[in-house]
Structure formats: C-alpha cells, structure tokens
Amino acid sequence: MNAQSLLHALETVVGPAGIVCDPEQMASYLSDWRNAYRGAAALVVRPATTEQVAAVVQICHAHRVALVPQGGNTGLCGGSIPDDSGTQVVLSLTRMTRIREIDTANETITVEAGVLLQHLQEAAAAVDRLFPLSLGAQGSCTVGGNLATNAGGTAVLRYGNMRDLALGLEVVLPDGRIWNGLRGLRKDNTGYDLKHLFIGSEGSLGIITAAVLKLYPAVRSITTAWVALPDARSAVELIGSIRALCGDRLTGFELMSRQSVDFVLRHVGRCSDPFAEVHPWYVLIELSDTQPDAPLNDLLEAGLGAALERGWVLDAVLAGNEAQVAALWAMREGISEAQNHEGPSLKHDISVPVSRIPAFIERTDEALLERFPGVRIVAYGHVGDGNLHYNVSKPPGSDDDAFKAQQAAISEIIYAATAALDGSISAEHGIGQAKRDAARRYKDPLELELMRALKRTLDPEGLMNPGKVF
Amino acid sequence: MNAQSLLHALETVVGPAGIVCDPEQMASYLSDWRNAYRGAAALVVRPATTEQVAAVVQICHAHRVALVPQGGNTGLCGGSIPDDSGTQVVLSLTRMTRIREIDTANETITVEAGVLLQHLQEAAAAVDRLFPLSLGAQGSCTVGGNLATNAGGTAVLRYGNMRDLALGLEVVLPDGRIWNGLRGLRKDNTGYDLKHLFIGSEGSLGIITAAVLKLYPAVRSITTAWVALPDARSAVELIGSIRALCGDRLTGFELMSRQSVDFVLRHVGRCSDPFAEVHPWYVLIELSDTQPDAPLNDLLEAGLGAALERGWVLDAVLAGNEAQVAALWAMREGISEAQNHEGPSLKHDISVPVSRIPAFIERTDEALLERFPGVRIVAYGHVGDGNLHYNVSKPPGSDDDAFKAQQAAISEIIYAATAALDGSISAEHGIGQAKRDAARRYKDPLELELMRALKRTLDPEGLMNPGKVF
Numbered sequence: 001m002n003a004q005s006l007l008h009a010l011e012t013v014v015g016p017a018g019i020v021c022d023p024e025q026m027a028s029y030l031s032d033w034r035n036a037y038r039g040a041a042a043l044v045v046r047p048a049t050t051e052q053v054a055a056v057v058q059i060c061h062a063h064r065v066a067l068v069p070q071g072g073n074t075g076l077c078g079g080s081i082p083d084d085s086g087t088q089v090v091l092s093l094t095r096m097t098r099i100r101e102i103d104t105a106n107e108t109i110t111v112e113a114g115v116l117l118q119h120l121q122e123a124a125a126a127v128d129r130l131f132p133l134s135l136g137a138q139g140s141c142t143v144g145g146n147l148a149t150n151a152g153g154t155a156v157l158r159y160g161n162m163r164d165l166a167l168g169l170e171v172v173l174p175d176g177r178i179w180n181g182l183r184g185l186r187k188d189n190t191g192y193d194l195k196h197l198f199i200g201s202e203g204s205l206g207i208i209t210a211a212v213l214k215l216y217p218a219v220r221s222i223t224t225a226w227v228a229l230p231d232a233r234s235a236v237e238l239i240g241s242i243r244a245l246c247g248d249r250l251t252g253f254e255l256m257s258r259q260s261v262d263f264v265l266r267h268v269g270r271c272s273d274p275f276a277e278v279h280p281w282y283v284l285i286e287l288s289d290t291q292p293d294a295p296l297n298d299l300l301e302a303g304l305g306a307a308l309e310r311g312w313v314l315d316a317v318l319a320g321n322e323a324q325v326a327a328l329w330a331m332r333e334g335i336s337e338a339q340n341h342e343g344p345s346l347k348h349d350i351s352v353p354v355s356r357i358p359a360f361i362e363r364t365d366e367a368l369l370e371r372f373p374g375v376r377i378v379a380y381g382h383v384g385d386g387n388l389h390y391n392v393s394k395p396p397g398s399d400d401d402a403f404k405a406q407q408a409a410i411s412e413i414i415y416a417a418t419a420a421l422d423g424s425i426s427a428e429h430g431i432g433q434a435k436r437d438a439a440r441r442y443k444d445p446l447e448l449e450l451m452r453a454l455k456r457t458l459d460p461e462g463l464m465n466p467g468k469v470f
Numbered sequence: 471m472n473a474q475s476l477l478h479a480l481e482t483v484v485g486p487a488g489i490v491c492d493p494e495q496m497a498s499y500l501s502d503w504r505n506a507y508r509g510a511a512a513l514v515v516r517p518a519t520t521e522q523v524a525a526v527v528q529i530c531h532a533h534r535v536a537l538v539p540q541g542g543n544t545g546l547c548g549g550s551i552p553d554d555s556g557t558q559v560v561l562s563l564t565r566m567t568r569i570r571e572i573d574t575a576n577e578t579i580t581v582e583a584g585v586l587l588q589h590l591q592e593a594a595a596a597v598d599r600l601f602p603l604s605l606g607a608q609g610s611c612t613v614g615g616n617l618a619t620n621a622g623g624t625a626v627l628r629y630g631n632m633r634d635l636a637l638g639l640e641v642v643l644p645d646g647r648i649w650n651g652l653r654g655l656r657k658d659n660t661g662y663d664l665k666h667l668f669i670g671s672e673g674s675l676g677i678i679t680a681a682v683l684k685l686y687p688a689v690r691s692i693t694t695a696w697v698a699l700p701d702a703r704s705a706v707e708l709i710g711s712i713r714a715l716c717g718d719r720l721t722g723f724e725l726m727s728r729q730s731v732d733f734v735l736r737h738v739g740r741c742s743d744p745f746a747e748v749h750p751w752y753v754l755i756e757l758s759d760t761q762p763d764a765p766l767n768d769l770l771e772a773g774l775g776a777a778l779e780r781g782w783v784l785d786a787v788l789a790g791n792e793a794q795v796a797a798l799w800a801m802r803e804g805i806s807e808a809q810n811h812e813g814p815s816l817k818h819d820i821s822v823p824v825s826r827i828p829a830f831i832e833r834t835d836e837a838l839l840e841r842f843p844g845v846r847i848v849a850y851g852h853v854g855d856g857n858l859h860y861n862v863s864k865p866p867g868s869d870d871d872a873f874k875a876q877q878a879a880i881s882e883i884i885y886a887a888t889a890a891l892d893g894s895i896s897a898e899h900g901i902g903q904a905k906r907d908a909a910r911r912y913k914d915p916l917e918l919e920l921m922r923a924l925k926r927t928l929d930p931e932g933l934m935n936p937g938k939v940f
Contacts, residue, residue, distance in 0.1 A: 103823060103825050104710065104825075105706050105707075105710055105823075105824055105825035106823040106824040106825040106826075106856070107710075107713075107824070108823070128714070149659065150659050150663075152657050152659075156656065156657065160634075161656075161657060163663070164630075164634065177916060179914075179916055179917065179920070180914065181914075181917065183892055183894070184823040184892070185821050185822070185823065185856060185892075185893065185894050185897075186626065186631075186821070186824075186854070186855040186856055186857070187622050187626065187631060187821045187852075187855045187856065187857045187894065187897035187898050188821060188894035188896075188897060189619065189620050189622075189670055189894070189896050189897065189898055189899065189900045189901070190894055190895060190896045190900075190901055190905070190909050190913055191670075191671075191901060191909065191913065191917070191918075191921050191939060192667060192670065192671055192675075192920075192921045192924055192925075193620075193633070193666050193667070193669070193670055194917065194920055194921070196663050196666030196667070197662060197663070197666070197667060197924075199663070200659055200661075200662065200663055201661075201662055205662075216717075217713050217714045217717050218714070236575050237575075240574065240575055240577075243577075243687055244598070244687045244688070244760065245760065245761065246760065246761075247686075247687045247718070247759065247760030247761070248717070248718040248760075289717065290714065290715065290716065290717030290718075291715065291716075291717070291769075299761075351655050351656070351657045351658060352655070353573060353575075353576040353578070353654040353655065354575055354576040354577070354656075355573050355574075355575035355576040356576075382657075384656070385656040385657045386576070386655060386656055386657065387656070387657045422653055422654070422655075423655065424653070424655050424657065424658035424659070424660055425660060426658075426659050426660045427655070427657035427658060427659065428657050428659055429659065430659045430660075431659070431660055431661060435660070439660050439661065443660055443661065444649075444650065444651075446647060446649055447649065447651065447661070447664065448661075450643075450649070450662075450664055450928075451661050451662045451664070453927050453928070454662055454924070454927065456927075457923050457924065457926075457927045458920075458923070469661055
C-alpha cells in the first residue's frame with residue numbers, strides 16, 4: 001500500500017476537513033478515555049455521510065487496508081482503538097450527527113451513528129417521549145457505539161439492551177456496499193434478522209451508519225428509595241416481590257455492597273450515608289409511571305413493608321425531593337470514581353442468571369479472600385439483569401505492581417465461577433481487545449467456530465476491526 | 471439413497487415409536503391444518519430427545535437427505551410441509567414436550583420445542599407468572615414453531631414478538647452437532663448473537679430443540695373496551711394518546727373495519743353488535759396491570775373521553791364482566807372464520823410504520839376497488855405493531871374461480887402499496903412456500919444476497935428445509 005495514494009483517495013471523498021493525520025491531532029483517536037489502550041494509525045478519516053463512509057470503505061477495501069470504526073471512544077474493552085502497526089485507518093463516525101426523522105405516531109426516531117446518546121435522549125424528550133438507554137458515558141458515547149457494543153446500563157431491567165431498542169439499521173458492508181435496513185417496523189418476518197448480527201459485533205462485520213430506534217411514553221412520576229439488606233440473597237427475593245407487585249413500574253434496581261458504599265462515602269464529597277447504622281448491602285430502587293401523580297410511594301412502601309416483615313429489608317428511605325433522588329444516584333454512580341482513589345483495581349463485568357447471584361457472590365468472595373487475603377471486593381450492579389460489576393481493589397497499603405501481577409489469577413477465579421454458573425464473562429462491555437483471550441477460554445468452542453464462519457462470510461478479507469472480538 | 475437403509479438407521483435411533491411411514495398415518499404430517507399445502511415424504515421421524523434429533527440429522531446428512539422440521543403444523547405459509555418429491559424426511563418435534571426448568575427468581579422457563587404454546591402459558595400461570603405470547607393457534611402450535619417463525623399475535627404491542635421473549639436456544643446444526651446456547655442471561659455481550667439468526671429462519675439453518683424464555687409478572691386487573699371510530703387515522707391518534715396516558719398498561723389494541731365486523735355478525739352465532747348504530751371502524755382496547763383493583767376503568771374512560779372530544783372516537787363501551795370481555799374478543803377472533811363463509815378470500819399479512827397505516831388503507835382500498843369493483847376488503851389487525859391482516863373476499867355472487875384467477879393481481883396491488891410505504895409483505899406469518907416469490911420481488915436484493923450467504927455458510931449442503939424462505 002502507498003500511504004500517500006490512500007490519503008489522496010480518501011481526501012477526495014471526505015475533503016481536508018475529514019482527514020486527521022497530524023500526530024498530535026490524531027492522539028485522541030488512538031487511545032481510549034481511560035488511556036488503558038493505545039494504538040497507532042495510518043490516519044483518521046471522518047466521513048460526514050453514509051455515502052462517504054461507503055466510499056471510504058471501498059477505497060480501503062481496494063487498498064487492503066484495515067478499518068477501525070470509532071464512535072465516542074468511551075468503550076471499556078479497547079474495541080475502537082487500532083493496533084500498534086500504524087497501518088490501520090480509524091474511521092470516526094463523529095461527524096454523522098443528524099437526527100434524520102422523528103415519527104411520533106410510529107414511536108420511532110431515526111438517527112445517525114455519531115449522534116451522542118444524550119442528544120438522542122434530549123431529542124426524544126423534546127417530543128414528549130423517552131429514549132430509555134441510560135449509562136454513565138451518555139454525554140460522550142455515540143449511538144453507533146451503543147449499537148456496535150449492544151450497550152446496557154441501568155434501564156435494561158425494564159427496556160432491554162440497545163439491541164432491543166433498535167428496529168432498523170443502515171450498515172456499510174466490508175466491501176463498501178450500503179445495506180439499507182432502516183425499517184421502522186415492529187413486525188417483519190421476511191427472512192433472517194440481519195440487524196441482530198451487526199448489533200453487538202463491535203464493528204467486525206460492517207459499519208453501522210444509522211438506525212431506527214424505539215421511543216417510549218414519557219415518564220411523569222418517579223419514586224426512588226435507598227434500601228439496606230442483610231445479604232445478596234435478600235436482593236433477589238426483594239426484586240421478585242417488587243416486580244410481582246409493581247410490574248413495569250420497576251425501572252431501576254441497583255445493588256451495592258457496603259464496601260462499594262464505603263469507598264463512595266470516603267472519596268465522593270457530596271455523598272453521605274442515608275442511615276445511621278452500617279448495613280452489609282444496599283439497593284437503589286426506582287419506580288416510574290407514565291401517569292402524573294401515580295401513587296408510587298404508597299406502592300413501594302407497601303412492597304418494602306412486606307419485605308421488612310420477611311427479613312429481606314433492614315431499613316429503607318424514600319427520596320423526598322429531586323435533590324435527594326440525585327444524592328442517591330450519586331452514591332451509585334460514584335462507585336467507579338471512588339474506587340480509583342483506592343489504587344489499582346481489577347474490573348469485571350459478569351452476568352449469571354438472577355437466581356444465581358447470591359451463589360456467585362458467596363463462592364467468589366470466599367475463593368478470592370482465601371487466596372488473596374486483604375483484597376477489597378467492590379461488587380455492585382444491575383440485579384434484575386443478573387449483571388454484576390465485580391471489581392477487586394488491592395489490599396490497603398500493599399504494593400501496586402505486586403497486586404497488578406495477580407490480575408490474571410484473580411480474573412481466573414471470577415471467570416471460572418461465572419462459567420460454572422452458566423454466566424457470561426462480559427455482560428455489557430463487549431469483548432474488544434480486553435476479553436479476547438478470556439472469551440477464547442470460556443466460550444463454547446462450537447459457538448466460536450460459528451462466529452468465525454460468519455465473520456469469514458461477511459468480511460472475507462478480514463479488514464473490519466481486525467484483532468477485536470476474535 | 472437407499473430408503474430402507476435410511477429407515478433402518480433412523481429406527482435404530484428413535485425406535486419404532488419414533489417412525490411414521492404408513493401412508494395413512496403420515497397424511498396429517500403432509501398437509502397443513504387448512505389443507506392449503508400438501509407434500510410427500512420418505513417418512514416422518516419423531517425423535518424424543520435432543521440427542522435423538524442430533525443423531526437423526528447426522529444420519530440424514532450422511533445420506534444427503536433433506537429434512538423438514540415440523541411443530542404443530544399450524545403455520546399459514548406452508549413452511550413445515552415437504553415438497554412433493556417424496557424424498558424429504560419430516561422431522562416432527564412433537565414428542566419433545568418437556569418443561570425442563572422453571573426459575574422464578576430468574577423469571578425464566580426452559581422448554582423443549584414440542585411444548586404447546588398453551589401448555590407453556592399454563593405452566594407460567596401455575597407459578598404465578600405470565601408467558602405473554604398469545605395467538606389463535608395456541609392450543610395446537612408449538613414453541614419450536616413459534617421460535618422458527620418468530621410468532622407474533624395480539625400481545626406484541628406490549629411484550630414483543632417471540633424473538634423478544636427468548637433468552638437462549640438449543641439448536642441442532644445441519645451437520646448434527648448440538649449448539650447449547652441455553653443461557654438464561656439478560657445481558658451477554660461476548661460476540662455475535664447467534665440465537666437471533668436461528669429465530670425466524672423457519673428451520674432453514676438448523677433445528678431448534680429447546681429454549682430459555684422470559685416470564686413476566688402475572689396480570690391481576692384487566693379492562694376491555696369496544697370503541698367505534700370514524701376512520702383508521704383516528705385509530706393511530708387514539709393509540710398514541712392512550713399509550714402516552716397508560717404506558718405499558720396498554721396490552722391490546724386491535725383494529726377492525728366494519729366489513730370485518732359485518733361478516734362476524736352475519737356468521738358467528740354468539741356475536742352481537744355492542745352499538746345500535748353502524749360505524750366505519752372499531753378497536754378493541756385492553757389495559758392490564760399487575761396490581762389487583764388497579765383503577766383501569768377510570769383511566770381508560772379518561773382517555774376515551776378526551777378522544778371523544780377530539781373526534782377520534784364515536785362511541786365506546788367497557789366490558790362489565792368476564793362474559794362481556796369474552797364476547798368482545800370473540801368478535802375479533804371470529805373474523806377469520808366468518809370470512810370463510812363468504813367464499814374464497816385472499817389473505818395478506820402486511821406491516822408498515824404505524825403512522826402510515828391510514829395512507830396504506832386509503833391507497834390500497836382505492837386501487838383495489840377501482841380495478842376490482844365489488845370485492846369486500848376485510849382489514850383488521852394489530853395497529854400498535856403496524857400489522858394489518860388485509861384480506862379480500864370475492865364480490866357477492868361472483869364466480870369463485872374467476873376471483874381466484876385474480877389473486878396475483880390483487881396481491882400485487884397490496885404488496886406494491888406496502889413496499890411503497892417501507893413496509894413488510896409478511897409481518898408475522900413468515901415466508902415458507904407461500905411468499906417465496908413475493909419476497910424475491912419485494913425484498914432488497916442485497917439483503918437476499920446476505921441471507922443466501924448465511925444459508926450457504928451454515929447449511930452448505932442445503933439440507934435444512936429446502937424450498938422454504940428462498
């Protein structure tokens with residue numbers, strides 16, 4: 001490949017504004033926001049339209065140059081960072097920021113890949129609708145990245161993953177052809193469901209350029225509670241009883257260990273413990289309703305009262321105003337930041353069937369503490385999805401590098417426990433580069449074989465985000 | 471192939487009870503319940519376990535014999551009927567009727583492919599849960615068929631299609647290997663989503679033998695209303711306003727033209743018009759709630775009252791007791807049967823974006839009546855899914871055969887209107903044999919090309935339900 005001829009060909013398509021090749025300007029595209037992954041690239045190309053993306057992919061295909069699609073670069077597994085060869089081209093979708101259509105009667109919105117999740121949420125709110133995907137990075141992650149990684153977050157319990165929110169896709173295929181699957185249909189049984197193949201494929205099968213997404217009725221009442229529990233088993237009992245009572249009003253159920261809350265109270269200035277006593281576990285519960293003035297407080301109090309009698313709940317408080325709601329969510333959302341103040345930590349994003357969460361926590365805690373005494377286990381997550389962020393901080397005062405050297409052994413214990421309980425080693429973060437090897441070890445070989453066969457079929461040259469997923 | 475050696479090999483796997491080769495006994499497997507499609511077969515094999523299915527597929531693969539998977543044989547497109555060569559083997563899943571596991575804490579049920587949908591619903595109800603898929607054939611259709619065709623029905627509005635209710639699958643691949651994807655996980659981002667490829671593939675990529683399905687909280691309050699409307703446009707306005715008000719309480723919204731209701735009143739003995747006046751359109755609305763004594767009547771009356779003022783509603787009545795609820799649903803469910811009494815009818819199962827339903831009806835009615843004066847258009851369906859059953863009955867007193875000869879021209883008008891509005895020519899019934907040619911004409915050629923590439927990858931010998939889908 002001639003780098004100059006490639007640059008020239010791409011510039012003809014996207015114009016000078018669509019090319020980044022100055023090393024300093026390229027830097028932000030070559031490492032993730034946490035600076036955990038770094039790569040090199042021949043250049044960064046920023047097409048502004050689907051047709052430009054198609055032309056770019058055709059040119060790279062003709063030159064046999066590998067492409068790394070990139071959105072907001074907020075992923076946690078290095079999926080949008082090129083390798084260090086310097087031969088790959090980063091294709092940033094961040095100029096494709098159009099909201100193409102809002103169809104309120106169809107309850108859909110059609111957006112381009114580079115639209116920020118938060119802008120999408122705001123566009124929905126402006127027409128009195130809800131776009132429910134909600135996650136920490138929403139101010140900087142893009143819809144394209146959300147689709148490519150099948151993003152999750154705190155509202156999956158009620159509204160599903162990004163996959164469940166998509167009705168149609170527009171995708172540039174590895175040979176540069178455009179598949180226009182932008183249908184806003186809730187029922188379409190005319191063959192294989194191609195969109196689900198591209199969603200969650202982390203850019204390894206094609207480049208998602210736009211999508212038709214579902215909208216939901218605006219929420220008009222919310223109740224939020226902070227609840228203390230004796231153990232994780234009680235959290236599973238509690239969510240079952242609350243869901244039976246409240247049905248779809250249950251839109252949030254976030255579990256946190258005392259260790260998680262301790263770190264937040266220590267390091268996040270604005271947070272204070274809602275209870276005088278220390279408790280082993282907590283959940284943040286959110287009920288919501290499309291009706292204004294829905295009697296959600298009464299409903300939740302009834303549910304918590306019954307759970308208190310059965311011993312599943314030790315104490316509970318309902319937020320009395322918006323400031324209190326914000327304060328409770330700040331506790332939950334502060335965990336990741338707070339943990340950073342305690343030195344290096346090893347992060348895991350696992351899922352198991354909801355019924356097996358207590359067993360997972362008991363077994364894994366015991367195995368870890370036996371082998372690595374003093375480590376601090378920061379377990380929290382989305383109980384209704386069976387999804388735990390099971391992070392491990394070094395023992396207080398211990399050596400950082402010594403702890404990091406144990407990373408593989410610690411993860412091994414966690415992933416083995418996950419696999420033994422029929423779980424997933426990556427619930428919502430994807431594989432990227434970070435979990436490629438773990439996926440190879442813990443995934444069914446037949447499933448990996450099928451995935452590879454699909455990859456070869458759709459991307460026979462292996463030019464779409466090579467080195468990721470597989 | 472030697473038919474005797476095949477028979478012998480299969481009998482070794484499934485035993486004499488698992489083989490049907492007597493022509494008389496085979497008959498019910500060789501035509502669908504409406505007797506619209508007929509085929510022939512070398513034999514019918516009825517394995518009782520996944521391992522037996524795998525062994526059967528291996529034997530057929532070795533003999534290069536094509537397989538036609540079959541469930542309850544209630545499909546409307548001939549997808550489970552063999553061709554007339556007499557060389558294909560029908561693989562009936564109806565002996566695989568085990569409910570393998572119910573995990574109430576995980577809100578999941580694991581069932582085999584041959585379980586009847588109604589038995590699945592009953593098993594869910596027995597543990598105080600709802601399995602929401604609901605359709606006319608539920609007493610005889612099987613879960614495997616529901617998955618293979620991505621079945622829809624009346625509850626899709628709230629709970630989604632069968633695809634949306636499945637968390638994991640067990641599939642016997644075309645070479646006889648078993649893919650165990652029976653995971654009960656709500657989040658799993660470790661690669662391509664294989665289950666969505668098999669769901670809706672109509673047995674053309676493998677044989678679904680079991681699935682992990684989602685359960686929902688039991689419903690404890692229901693309100694049902696029968697509402698008269700001036701036009702289809704008002705139905706779209708009405709569903710938008712009711713959904714905004716009621717959110718997920720809205721679990722049914724079925725549109726019916728006066729023509730549909732007329733046929734029911736004429737031919738279904740137990741039905742009578744709830745209103746003294748004749749109106750052009752009707753909807754049946756259902757609200758439901760997990761709470762006992764939820765004030766659904768008040769809510770629906772408020773919504774309908776506001777719609778009455780805006781002219782979207784002409785009249786409305788709420789069912790006062792269970793008998794009235796049943797009577798209203800009998801009107802909706804009687805349409806298909808009633809239409810049979812009016813001579814031959816051409817059935818279509820289309821979808822368009824909800825917002826385009828009025829345009830679809832207006833355009834198509836006009837085009838049809840202009841070209842085929844006197845035909846009776848029986849339009850009804852699931853407005854919230856954009857899904858209309860748009861059927862056409864012959865003009866009264868006209869010749870049956872002359873009408874049937876116009877079938878292609880009538881369908882052409884309907885499918886062209888569907889395509890022009892970015893719709894689907896098969897919303898919930900699938901392709902099977904019935905819509906193969908139409909799919910070839912109305913589907914994006916690139917999408918068909920991708921589908922064929924996937925088919926070749928997973929079933930290179932073309933032994934899985936050949937002649938269907940493509």
